[in-house]
Amino acid sequence: MDFYRNFPRWLRSFLEYLEHERDASPKTIEAYEGDLVDFYRILKSQRLVLNGTHDDLKAFRKYLQVLAEQAGSGGRRMKASSIGRKLAAVRSFVKFLTKQGIFQFNSARLLHTPKAEKRLPNVVSERTMAEVLSGTGAPHPPSVVAGPPLPAGRGGKVQVGHELDDLRNHAVIELLYSSGLRRSELCSIDFSALDLTAATVRVMGKGAKQRVVPIGAKAVEALKEYIAVRGSRAGMPDPQAVFLLKNGARLTPRMVHAIVKKAFENAEDVPRAHPHMLRHTAATHLLDHGADLRAVKDILGHESLRTTQRYTHLTVDRLKTAYDKAHPRSGR
Secondary structure, X not given: OOHHHHHHHHHHHHHHHHHHOOOOOHHHHHHHHHHHHHHHHHHHHOOOOOOOOXXXXXXXXXXXXXXXXXXXXXXXEOOHHHHHHHHHHHHHHHHHHHHOOOOOOOHHHHOOOOOOOOOOOOOOOHHHHHHHHHHHOOOOOOOOOOOOOOOEOHHHOEOOOHHHHHHHHHHHHHHHHHHOOOHHHHHOOEHHHEEOOOOEEXXXXXXXXXXXXXXXXXXXXXXXXXXXXXXXXXXXXXXXXXXEOOOOOEOOXXXXXXXXXXXXXXXXXXXXXXXXXXXXXXHXXXXXXXXXXXXXXXXXXOOOHHHHHHHHHHHHHHHHHHHXXXXXXXXX
């Protein structure tokens, strides 16, 4: 068995299996492919091969050792959660090869998953959210920009420069915080999915599952202002998209990250701003104000209630901290 020569063919068969038999999403398939290509490269760099026998366990342990010693983002060692994700891809791959009769024994199932560190989600305070939303809601004076003019907005005036960007960015922040959307879900919103009268939006979540999410009054107001200034969609690259880039194309997840980072750049209690932070914040603030846990689960589109329950722990910790600071008999 020539492991290095056969690996590309095995990988292709496995990815086709994920797509056609497991109905995996394109993002899942892409993630598995990347992790398995990294697995192959590490084995080759260490001059290790898999033979489909119990002896493969030595190669797997060396692979985990290399991962544990690798530098992750920021120069730090790779997190246990990241190692666990990569190991899950390898396990699925080896299990597939064993079921296909290519391997005689699945030694990957003997490996222990690294214990992931318990981290509480990064949540923005209500005060900071109010300050940030107040700041993003004030457009800069219009300026002349090169290129063709943007579509006419309110009063028949041609909107150019920063004003349209500011209104879009404000609507993005409001919607992420209001509805707890993932940034990919926000970017995929079409006008057909948006009902501002009913204050709801239909989004496609993980696993290609649709859900209808409520939109808060402030977010509805911000969306109406942005759409009014945005004007006609005729002639744009993606006319169905609600949120657009300057060139008229659909807003990208990378741009959403840049919008959130810019909005929170002066917030002292937000060391690292990112779009998912607003999803955590929406869930926590809902629970802080008495929302039902199952309702929050449905809003976020979680598969399991256990995933949503982590926010209850965060809420309790926040209450304890507030109590210790404020109550004269707290003893602290």
